[in-house]
Amino acid sequence: MQGFNKYYPPDYDPAKHSSLNSYRGKHALGDRARKLNQGILIVRFELPYNIWCGGCNAHIGMGVRYNAEKRKVGSYYTTPIFAFRCKCHLCDHWFEIQTDPKNTRYVVTEGARQKNEDWDPAENGGFAVHENDPSKAGPADPLAALEKTQTAETHTKTVVAPRLEQLQAHADRIRADPYAHSQRVRKHFRAEKKVEAERRRQDDAFLARYGLAEDLKLEPDSEALRAAASKELQTERDRRRDEVPSLATIRTRTSSAGSSSSAAANLKATLLRNSLGKSRISAGLSSSSTKPLVGRRS
Ligand SMILES: [Zn+2]
Structure with missing residues (x-):
């Protein structure tokens, strides 16, 4: 029996025994390979259809399995033809079944009779399905x-x-005309590249002038954007003009002794307005150089 585990006995010598199977003097396929020298491997073969045994004349059903001796008996083009030799389980008789690659079938070659239960189209008014010979094919x-x-x-x-x-x-x-197509595309790309470089230069100058983050992405300049931005700027200015003096007034009123002069109050209000104005640069700076900021440059 061939080895089934990884136990290496103490006298095992890898130089002498290349494998555990050769150490035990066994084939890897075990007892099934005992007739390999005759070209026979023993396999489990299942009957593909019903047969009658030629020895005891008993009916053996499809699907009964045998330890069959498998051997190669020929070739159909490059496909090997195998024969399976089985011993009847009811008597001592042997029968043989071969593969038939030409018709993709199994045929009983000796020792038994096949029970023919295949549907035969020719018998039922049709044409043979497995007809390989064109001359035997029925009329079209x-x-x-x-x-x-x-x-x-x-x-x-x-x-x-x-x-x-x-x-x-x-x-x-x-x-x-691939040349013309290529030329047109390259011309277009050249012009576009110049425009893009110019725009990038202008944007960088703008960002540098106002000390803005370099990765800010600027919208392209347009009349509509300018109008929208200046309108927003105006709204913001109006809102602050309304807001800031009232804050200053409140502070003046709540100051403890009321000693602060009106000049001091005015100065305070101006300072407050200026500091607020500087902190909110995103609303735009002037109508001439306004570029609204929309996001970060990727
Ligand atoms: Zn038999």
């Missing part, structure tokens, strides 16, 4: 052939041909 149905031809022709005229022409025209347009 002329009406079916005609119908098929007509359908194919109509399909070709209405669907295939227009589509092919369409594809041909498209291909012609695309591949007509």
Whole structure:
């Protein structure tokens, strides 16, 4: 029996025994390989159909399994043909079944009879399905052939041909003059590159002038944006003009002795307004150089 675990006995010598199986003097396939020198491997073979044993004439059902001697008996083109030799389990008789690659079947070659239960189309008014010889094929149905031809022709005229022409025209347009296409694309790209570089230069200058973060992304300049920004700026200014004096007034009123002069109050209000104005730069600075900030440059 071949080894089934990884136990290496003390006298095991890897130089002498290349494997545990060779140490035990066994084949890796075990007892199934005992006839390998005759070209026979013993496999489990299952009957593909019902048979009658040639020795005891007993009926043996499909699916009964045997320890069959498998050997190669020939080839169909490059596909090997195998024969399975089995011993009847009811008597001492042997029978043999071979593969038939040509018809993708199994055939009983000796020692038994196959019970023929296959559906035979020829027997039932049809044509053989597994007919490999074209000369033996039944006559073609002329009406079916005609119908098929007509359908194919109509399909070709209405669907295939227009589509092919369409594809041909498209291909012609695309591949007509690759040099001109390439030239046009490169020209366009060159011009676009210049515009983009100029815009980047202007944006960087703007950001540097106002000390803004370098990765801020600026919207492209336009009349509509300018109008919107200056309107927003005006709104913000109006709001602060209303807000800041009232705050100053409140502070003046709540000061303890009331000794602060009106000049001091005015100065305080101006300072407060200026500091607030500087802290909120995002609303825009002046109508001429306004660029609203929308996000971070990626
Ligand atoms: Zn038998």
